Amino acid sequence: MDYEIVIGLEVHAQLLTETKIFCGCRNKFTHEPNTNVCPVCLGQPGVLPVLNKKAFELGMKGALALNCEIPPRTKFDRKHYYYPDLPKNYQISQYDLPMSERGYLDINVDGVEKRIGITRAHLEEDAGKLMHSTDSSVVDLNRTGTPLLEIVSEPDMRSGAEAKAYLELLKLTLEYVGVSDCNMEEGSLRCDANISVRPFGQKELGTKNEIKNMNSFKGVEIALQLVAEKLFDATKKGEKIEQVTWGYSIEKQKIFKMRVKEEANDYRYFPEPDLPPVEVSREWVEQVRATLPELPRAKHTRFMDEYSLSDYDASVLMQDKPLAAYFEDVAKASGNPKDSANWVINDVAREMKERNISGISAFPVKPETLAELLALVKGNTINMPTARALFARLVQGETASPKDIVEKECLAQVSDSGALKEALEKIVAANPKQAAEIESGKHQTAMWFVGQIMKEMKGKADPQSVTQVIAERFGIDPGLLQKKK
Ligand SMILES: [Zn+2]
Known part of the structure; x- marks a missing residue:
């Protein structure tokens, strides 16, 4: 039985x-x-x-x-x-x-x-x-x-x-x-x-x-x-x-x-x-009854509906009401709920654990600041490694805004065509074989030049601007190079 x-x-x-x-x-x-x-x-x-x-x-x-x-x-x-x-x-x-x-x-x-x-x-x-x-x-x-x-x-x-x-x-x-x-x-x-x-x-x-x-x-x-x-x-x-x-x-x-x-x-x-x-x-x-706040399961459902979060992400945030509120502030300020949830659940939670911060109210990075950082990534101003390094500094007490730091320390991806052209000329002069290839119509070589410029600019070059500069230099329709990417 x-x-x-x-x-x-x-x-x-x-x-x-x-x-x-x-x-x-x-x-x-x-x-x-x-x-x-x-x-x-x-x-x-x-x-x-x-x-x-x-x-x-x-x-x-x-x-x-x-x-x-x-x-x-x-x-x-x-x-x-x-x-x-x-x-x-x-x-x-x-x-x-x-x-x-x-x-x-x-x-x-x-x-x-x-x-x-x-x-x-x-x-x-x-x-x-x-x-x-x-x-x-x-x-x-x-x-x-x-x-x-x-x-x-x-x-x-x-x-x-x-x-x-x-x-x-x-x-x-x-x-x-x-x-x-x-x-x-x-x-x-x-x-x-x-x-x-x-x-x-x-x-x-x-x-x-x-x-x-x-x-x-x-x-x-x-x-x-x-x-x-x-x-x-x-x-x-x-x-x-x-x-x-x-x-x-x-x-x-x-x-x-x-x-x-x-x-x-x-x-x-x-x-x-x-x-x-x-x-x-x-x-x-x-x-x-009118004083009741939104209850856990209702929040869970709303996060999935309103922000298109996964069941898992919504569950994690539901467990911690103040953290859920923090996420919503970041999501609203950045207009980017998916990345906000990722950062809050992974990066913010990890830093809180590592630093023994018991509640989000004691977390040094304010929602608007994190939103600003996310916007810099989303807008292609900085790339991900730069964003993570910046976040670590903010957690350690850096008070300047992410935007100001990026400007002051020139952390932005370089999209200035002058600087990129200069780098390109240097590379062309040092590599006549590849230059000859691309001039003879071998457009694939353009990708090699993109890589070289990236290296020259220490990873901060904006890929789109780089393609543009190469296209102009060799008289190629930029559309052809974009498709090759
Ligand atoms: Zn008594």
């Missing part, structure tokens, strides 16, 4: 607000531990949470970018569990009326499009952070109350590669709309997975295993693959599948068993009595 793996992902994204979701504390947990705290986020008795409107709007913006529907009414609930990083012993989350539901993302794996459903995206508060050493554990509650958007997918993924593609597009989408910085290493984007195995064609899901807190794309793909292998093995041997929660170690690239569940958790959800339900007007939704 053949089996398939079924994967669903739960992603938590920290929202980029100034303050926490239910109090006025700063939303910064990199500060001195336990300094951004107050009675509300410490869960002291008698305090009242107040919903941060900005957090709600950022959550809505993220949900809309994920194609979710926003219901007209939503509420908050208490999710009860006891843990040392959770001072209230409950977390304010959303249970049966989430702020958004029924969204999707269209992923592309090896050229195959697939729609991954998003069950819901709801708001909740983050817990604190525990730090363990050999003889003690300490807690930092700065993170307590950080607004989170929890995004729950449908179990629509069938491989680690699909899960990775979904997570990458999800991250890119949230970054595009600017609701989260999605830094996986710092934990602002965290991913849990549900995974099960079932015979092909069966509708019911197999017993679920979970993988907790994966914080890299590669980790997600590897951990899912490892758990899938264990589930396949057990299923094929006819063993009973335990409900295991796995952890994943990036360093060792290994999964480890965290716990085996006997039954489903009962969090005793009930409506948060201190927060009124939120009525969401259609106007509000449309106002937030």
